[in-house]
Amino acid sequence: MESKSWGAVVAPVAGAVALSRVYTGVHYPSDVLVGAALGVGAAFAVRGLVPTRGQLPPAGRPHTRAPRLPAGKGLVVVVNRSSGPGNGPLGGLGGLASAAADDATAPLRDALPQARIVECAPGDVASALEEAAAGGCRALGVLGGDGTVNLAASTAVRHGLPLAVFPGGTLNHFAYDLGLETVRDTCRAVASGEAVRVDLGRFAPGPDGAREGHFVNTFSLGVYPEMVRIRERWSPRVGGWPAGVLAALRTLRGRHPLEAEIAGRRRPLWLLFAGNGSYQRLGPTPGRRHDLADGLLDVRVVHGGRLPGVRLLAAALSGPVSRSPFHAAGRLRSLRLSGLAPGTLLAYDGEIAQAPSDLTVDKLSEALVVYRPSMTAPPL
Template sequence: MTTDGSGLLILRNSRSGTAVIRTDPAELFAARLPGARVHELSEGEDLADVVDAAFSEGDPPRVLGVYGGDGSVSRMAGLARRHGVPLLAMPGGTFNHFARSAGLEDVETAVAAYLAGETIEVSAMEVREGDGAAVFALNAASVGAYPELIEERDRRRRRLGKWLGGIVAAWRTMRTAEPLVILRDGRRARVWSVFVGVGTNDPKRVATMQRENLEDPVLDIRIHHARGTRLRAITSLAFGKRTAAVLRAVRLMPEKRDVERLLETDFTMTVRPGPGRPEVWVHDGELEEPRGEEFTLRFTVIPGALTVFAPPPH
C-alpha cells in the first residue's frame, strides 16, 4: 500500500451495474490514486488473463483492485488469493452484496480504507462440482429457484435490460418453477432452493446473499423444503431487508418450519433436477452448467481466505 496507489492494479468492468446510475470514478482515481494502473475490460476480455499477464511482468502488482459487481469482485478475490496480494473492492454493480457487507457503500470509502491501510481478514468458500476444479466464492452459492430465475433473466437481458428482464424472469419463474430433489447424508428431500452462504446471515431469510459477518469461518445453509407455493418460492429470494420485512408482514415469505438452517464448515449434496428443468447452479451471481443431469456439489469454508481493504467493523 502506497499513498499514491503505486503497485495497485485496478480493473474496471464497465458492463457491471448498467441499470444503475453511478458517478464515473475515473476522476477520483486520477486525483487520489495517480500512481495506480487502471485497466478497463473491453468486450470479450477476460479478467483473469489481464491479471495473470500483469504478474508475469517485471514489476507485478502488490494490490489488486476491482470496480464492478459481485461476480467481478468474487473473481478478483480468487485471483488476489492465488497471487497472495490484498484486494481493494469497489462497488460498481447493481447490488454489491460483498462490498456492502464490508462497509464499502461507495468508491470513496474503499479508496479511503486503502490509503489508511485499513484491512480485514475475510473468510470465503470453495465449491467443487464432482471431481472438477474448485470455484472460489465470497458470498453464496445456490441451486433451485434462484439459478432458474437468473438463467431466465440472462436470456432476456440483452433485449430488455437487467431490471425489466429480471421482472419478466420472476413472473415466468413464478408460473413454472418446480421443486428439485437433493440427497445429503443418505436422506432425500424435495426443495424449492438451497442457499449456502459464507459467514452468518440474517436467520429470518432464505436467500443468504448479504453476509452479516466477513470473518466467521462458517457456512450458513438454508434449505427451503417444497411444502409451500411457487409464490413463496419466489418471494423467498428477496434479500433486501425492507423488501423481506414487507413480504413477511403480508405473509408471503415461507413459514419458519419450511426452512431448515445448518451451520457447517463443510457441506455436500447431490442435486437431481426434475424432468425438463434447468441443470444450473449459481455462485455470486455467476451461472454454472453441470456436466450431467445429476450432479454433486461440495462446499468447503476457507478461514481467512484473503485480506480486503475496508473500514474497521462497527
C-alpha cells in the same frame, strides 16, 4: 437521517409547504404540526423495523495490515466497463455503461494517481486479472459487480495478494457488507493500508471442470439459477430491474423440481441457498452479514412440492420466512450434495454453470485480505 445533502434540499421545501398550508387558510397550525409529527414518527418507525446499512457496524474482522500505497503505486485495478447502472434499459443507446465506468474511475484516478487502471470487456476480465496478479503488483484492485469481484477474489487468493474492491456494480453486496459504500472509501483504505481478513466460499468440483469454484456472497441450486438465466436473457431488451421482476414472476409460478441427497437422505428441493457468512435479518428477510470471517455457511432450503414459490411468498408476507414449515435453515461448516440430475444449474455470485452430480460446499477461512478503512481514519 440518511443523507445530509438531500436533507438540506428537501427540508426547506417541506417547511415551505407546511407554512403555505397555514398561510392560505387550508389548514390550522395544529393540523400541520400533527401531520409533521406523523411523518417524523413514520420515518423513525421504518428505521426501527428495517435498519439501514448506516445503522449497522461494517462486517469485517479480524483486522490486518496490507501494503500501504498512498498514491496507489503498485496497485493494478481491473475495471469491467459493462458493470453498473449503465446496463439498464438504455444500455445500448449512447454507451451508458462506459459513462458509468468513467464516473466511477474519476475519484480513483484523483485519489490514487499512480495506480494502473486496466479497462476491459466482460470476457477479458479473467485474463486481465491473471496478467495483473502475475506481473508483480503489490495489490490487486477490481471495479465491477459481484461476478467481477468473484473473479478478482479467486485470483488474489491464488497469488497471495490483498484485494481492493471499488464499488462499481449494480448491487455491490460484498462491498456494502464490508462497509465500502463509495470508491473513495476503498481509496482511503489503500492509502492507509487498513484491511480485514474474510472467508471465501468454495464449491468443488468447480465450473467447467475446474478443481474448485469460489463465491464471496452466495451459492445456490434450484430456482435461483433459473431466475438468473431468465434475467440475463431479458435484461438486454428491457433492462436489469424489469428483467429481474419478469424472472421472479416466471419462477414463482413454476415447480422447478430438483432432487438431491443431503446427509444421506434424498429430498425434493425448490431452492438451496448457502451464504458466505451468516446473514442477519434486515426487515422480514435476510439482508446483511455482520461477520465475513465466522467460518460458517448460512444454509437455507425451501422444500419442493405444490406451488412452493407461492407458499414461500405467502410466508414472507405474513412474517419472518424462518417460521414457515416449508423453509429450513442452519449454520454449517460444510455441506455435501450428491445425486444431482444431469443439466442441473448452480449459481454463484450471480454467475451460472452446470452442476456436477456430486459436490461439496465449504469455506476457506480468512483466506482473503481485503482493504477496508478504519472507522477512525480521516477522509482523503
